[in-house]
Amino acid sequence: MKHLLILLFSVAALAQQADAKKWTPFSLTPVGQDTYRVNGMAMGLGVGFPSEDNAEVTINGFNLEINPLAPLYMLFFDPSRVKRDSIYTRVNGLHISTAGLIGNARLNGLGVSLFNAGSASNGVNVSVLYNVNRVMNGLHIAAFGNSVEEKGNGLLVGMGNNAVKYNGVMLGLFNRGETIRGLNIGITNITAGEMTGLQVGIFNRTKKCRGLQIGLWNVNEKRSLPFVNW
Structure with a gap:
């Protein structure tokens, strides 16, 4: 022992x-x-x-x-x-x-x-x-x-900012993402999937908009409009 x-x-x-x-x-x-x-x-x-x-x-x-x-x-x-x-x-x-x-x-x-x-x-x-x-x-x-x-x-x-899935704020000249929740501010803001929130830029485009787009030209699945789109 x-x-x-x-x-x-x-x-x-x-x-x-x-x-x-x-x-x-x-x-x-x-x-x-x-x-x-x-x-x-x-x-x-x-x-x-x-x-x-x-x-x-x-x-x-x-x-x-x-x-x-x-x-x-x-x-x-x-x-x-x-x-x-x-x-x-x-x-x-x-x-x-x-x-x-x-x-x-x-x-x-x-x-x-x-x-x-x-x-x-x-x-x-x-x-x-x-x-x-x-x-x-x-x-x-x-x-x-x-x-x-x-x-x-x-x-x-x-x-330039790019994200597959992002929650928050993107601040840049060119912002791009797949699924975005939050705020995008730039010259161009492009979301390939769903955008929930706000896009502010000269050109904004999203496939599925669940928010507001403010810019010279705004494109989403419903319509294309200058200045404001939703």
């Missing part, structure tokens, strides 16, 4: 030591193979992945990325080719990057970067170029625009 208790305590101690190796208060990125969680600050080229398949890397705190390849991303990177069907990287807190989160990544908090092409973004995200995510909730600002590939809620501000 005594030997059994010693064995159990030894196994428990080894398990605690193994688990302790999986997190750290500070890490250079890409993170090491034994680090699965950073509670504090991560700094370097960008978040990496552990060696185990489907293992997550989580950063709670501040993630600073100084990526010298940012100019190449601007020239050759195509966000539409990035796989974003699951989550392997999570950043909870403040994310600042000369490039951006790419692929199976989720940001919860405040992000400031050149671009953002992850799986999900919740909070406030300001990008120089664009924000492209499957799910976007909160405030997203980008010079060239924002693209929501599945669903989102909040406010999109950019030259």
Whole structure:
């Protein structure tokens, strides 16, 4: 019995030591193979992945990325080719990057970067170029625009905004969506499916209108009218 208790305590101690190796208060990125969680600050080229398949890397705190390849991303990177069907990287807190989160990544908090092409973004995200995510909730600002590939809620501000399903406000020169609930303000506002709310622009078009259109020319399934349509 005594030997059994010693064995159990030894196994428990080894398990605690193994688990302790999986997190750290500070890490250079890409993170090491034994680090699965950073509670504090991560700094370097960008978040990496552990060696185990489907293992997550989580950063709670501040993630600073100084990526010298940012100019190449601007020239050759195509966000539409990035796989974003699951989550392997999570950043909870403040994310600042000369490039951006790419692929199976989720940001919860405040992000400031050149671009953002992850799986999900919740909070406030300001990008120089664009924000492209499957799910976007909160405030997203980008010079060239924002693209929501599945669903989102909040406010999109950019030259062009596109969403499959969105609840909230789109503010840009060109706004486009499949199913929109809320307010669209731009030069052109086009909804391929149902629009519930208000479109304000020079040209407004929706397949199914459940609200009001205000602009020089307004088109919906019932009629085409100048100035005001419903």
